[in-house]
Amino acid sequence: MTKRKKLSQGQLRRVRSNQEKRLKKQDSHQWLDDQLGPQQEGTIISRFGQHADVEANNGEIFRCNMRRSVGSLVTGDEVVWRAGNEEQSGIRGVIEACHERRSVLTRPDFYDGIKAIAANIDQVVIVSAVLPEFSTSIVDRYxxxxxxxxxxxxILLNKVDLLDAEQRKIIEEQLKNYQQLGYKVIYASTKQAEGLDDLSQQLSNKTSIFVGQSGVGKSSLVNSLLPEQSIDTKEVSEVSGLGQHTTTTARLYHLVCGGRLIDSPGVREFQLWHLEKDRVAWGFIEFRPWLNQCRFRDCKHQGDPGCAMQEAIDSGKILQQRFDSYQRILETMENNKPSRVIPGKK
Structure with a gap:
């Protein structure tokens, strides 16, 4: 894969300048205090550039401006806002404050630094599929x-209706490794309605988010859970074999089962260069008993004498495939990390 060209100092300055201009435009509609109603609580259900859609406690949705002091908002944020007495160019209110987040999922962005994806979530559904491709490396990254x-x-494997018996057996063997680690694995097909009841049960009474590559069928799954939404979907490109973006911004939905679901835009690549190496190792949960147990503190786990990780691999306590995936992640982190990270807005 071709290494992404790093930004020049001039490009970095232009990106930061554009970010500052966007922030200055956020409060373009000036609201006088007597034009606004009382403060009330709400939840961000979607974000559109300088505006955000707020769901009031009664379920009504208001498109609002954001005060400059609020900073960046993402789907799932709980906010304090005020409705305007009159609508101004489609804007119906203003967001004045954001409550502290109980949790936040982030990812690195080459141009914007560390970006928050969603806030106040309980669980993350990693959606993979046999098309555009099934990759345990991508699952490991997430x-x-x-x-x-x-x-x-x-972990949810979608589009299993496209597998024949032999192919499914091979993939089930791969995913069995994750089940043995304690991860929940769901096999799903929207065309054959397989796994949807199991999925609904897992989403019940929790705030969840779908993440995954473009084209794995996240929006199709949402349509199956909430058919009245009729979200646009696209097939995998026959020319490139890659998924096509259909969801362009994260959106929160209420489920019949009592939970809340955030559908997030797909990504072609999911990088981890924002993490320290020890945090990557921590993310491989079966590594944890062996971390900091090597003879040498700077052990690279690549044939070093007294390597506790290698001993765990030799004894079958760590799978070689998972260790190889860990090493590949470290390699790509170094290759893809920008020369200078632009501060993100969490």
Whole structure:
């Protein structure tokens, strides 16, 4: 894979300048105090550039401006806002404050630094599929990111109707390794309605988020759980074999089972260069008993004498495949990390 070209200092300055301009525009509609109603609680259900959709306690949705002092908001944030007495160019209120987040899922962005994806979530559903491709390496990357923020991960393999018996057996053997580690694995097909009851049960009375590559069928799964939403979906490109983006911004939905679900935009690549190496190792949960047990503190776990990790691999307590995946992640972190990270807005 071609290494991404790093930004020049001039490009970095332009990106930061554009970020500052966007912030200055956020409060373009000036609200006088007597034009606003009393403060009330609400939840961000979606974010659109300088605006955000707030769900009031009665379920009504208001598109609002954000005070500059609020900072960046993401889907799931709980906020204090005020409704305007009159609508101004489609804007119906203003967000004045954001409550402290109970949890936040983040990912690195080459241009914007560390970006929050969603807030106040309980579990992360890692959606993979046989198309565009099934990759345990991608699953491992997401698991590391979820473990780093101490959230519960669920692995979901979608589009299993495309597998014949032999192919399914092979993939089930791969996913059995995750089940033995204690991870919940769900096999799903929206066309054959397989696994949807199990999925609904897992989502019940929790705030969850779907994450995964473009084209794995996250929006199709939401449509199956909430058919009245009729979210746009696209097939995997026949030309490139890659998934096509259909969800462009994270959106929160209320489920019949009592839970809340956030559908997030798909990504072509999910990087981890924002994490320290020891946090990546921590994200492989079976490594934890062996961390800091090597003879040498700077052990690279690559044939070093007295390596506790290698002893665990030799004894079958750590799978070689998972250790190889860990090493690949470290390699790509170094290769893809920007020369200078732009501060993100969590």
């Amino acid at each position: 698991l590391v990111a979820v473990e780093d923020v101490d959230l519960e991960p669920i």
